[in-house]
Amino acid sequence: MFRSPCKIPAMKTFEQKSYVGLKPPSYNVKINHFRSTKVACQLQRFDSTMTWPVNTHEALLVPSKLAAPPVPSKPVEPLTDHHLQLSRRPRRNRKSPTQRAAFQETNISPENFIYPLFIHQGEVDIPISTMPGRYILGWRHGLIEESPTGEEAFNDNGLVQRTVRLLKDKFPDLVIHTDVNFDEYSTSGHGGIVREDGVILNDETIYQLRKQAVSQARAGADVVCTSEMLDGRVGAVRAALDAGGFHHVSIMSYSVNYQINPANLREALIEAREDEAEGADILMVKPALPSLDIIRLLKDQTLLPIGGCQVSGEYSMIKAAGLLKMIDEEKVMMESLMCIRRAGADLILTYFALQASTILCGENRKFVF
Structure with a gap:
């Protein structure tokens, strides 16, 4: 650093750095004895060890383009000779990408994903405005035929049942989950039959749900998902499936859903x-990310597989932030899925299933954080 006792600012060509142990550099100084204004100044170069004076002259400083003195190459001296006496240094196990990958406790693969699909009776795909990249699929993808659809949830020729049969014919090894819920078939849009005074009829709705589950199993569903949170639904559906000869069909119960108080x-x-006692094979938690503590609790409390449903809102938030370049969409997507897995979910229902599977099945089959 340069200081000027006569308050002349330091010249821009002087490197304002401190070089310890170097000889003072020479500067291009021209003496002008004919100037009427005498400038007396003393420039001093300071560092942590010594000060070098520059002779005082009646001088006009003429800047010249001088290269900065070379920085000597010498080993970096430690700031202290004292080292902490630590029995463990966890950073040693993550000092290289290979070690981080070797010690990664939680892994994720396409086998952990359930990919939700929306279908409709029309001929074209309908984009979902609030979910970038997602569509309600039409018949041209081969999922449904162009024919009238039944409105009853247990219609064997209904839209869902025909779609299940088509998928099973084309992909026999595909594991198909179907939604057992009344909301798509009722004028009210609720998951149950609603009385005129607004009361949802629990037992009457379950009577219909039993027939819906059997109809889906008959079409080829591997797992029926009771998602409407009505009391006693799992036991009733299990009894109906067994009575119909569908002992091999599993029940995934949405045990923790929006209907309960999120504070409880x-x-x-x-x-x-209750769902486990009634015969559920898989317990699902929805929504997943706000309920990681519940996923962990259930994982510790039961031996049943646990599912986490990453809902449309979670998908849309990540997509929107990615489109606005506020986040790295791929990294945030994969980390969100890994967090659900780490909490204890064996299955993840996610709209990212196809995108994440493409990444996991690429050159790097194991995604390392």
């Missing part, structure tokens, strides 16, 4: 225990 942890545990 014990209520979630009560619902899950």
Whole structure:
């Protein structure tokens, strides 16, 4: 650093750095004895060890383009000779990408994903405005035929049933989950039959759901998903499936869903225990990311597989932030899925299933964080 006792600012060509142990550099100084204004100044170069004075002259400083003195190459001296006496240094196990990959405790693969599909009776795909990249699929993808669809949930020729049969014919090894819910078939849009005074009829709705589950199993569904959160639904559906000869069809129960108070942890545990006692094969938690603590709780409390449903809102938030370049969409997507897995989910229902599977099945089959 340069200082000027006569308050003349340091010249821009002087490197304002400190070089310890170097000889003072020479500067291009021209003496002008004919100037009427005498400037007396003393420039001093300071560093942490010594000060070198520059002779005082009646001088006009003429800047010249001087290269900065070379920085000597010498080993970096430690800031201290004292080292902490640590029995463990966890950073040693993550000092290289290879070690990070070797010690990664939680892994994720396409086998962990359930890919939700929306279908409709029309001929074209309908984009979902709030979910970039997602569509309600029409018949031209080969999922449904162009013919009238039944409105009853248990119509064997209904839209869902015909779609299941088509998929099973083309992909026999595909594991198909179907939604057992009344909301798509009722004028009210609720998951149950609604009385005129607004009361949802629990038992009457379950009577219909039993027939819906059997119809889906008859079409070829491997897993029926009871998602409407009505009391006693799992036991009733299990009894109906067994009576129809579908002992091999599994039930994935949406045990923890929007209907319960999100502030209640014990209520979630009560619902899950009831579903397990009634014969559920898989317990699903929805939404997944806000409920990671519940996923972990259920994982510790039961031996059943646990599912996490990454809902459309979670998908849309990541997509929107990615489109606005506020985040790295791919990294945030993969980390969100890994967090659900780490919490204890064996299955993840996610709209990212296809995109994430493409990444996982690429050159780097194991995604390392």
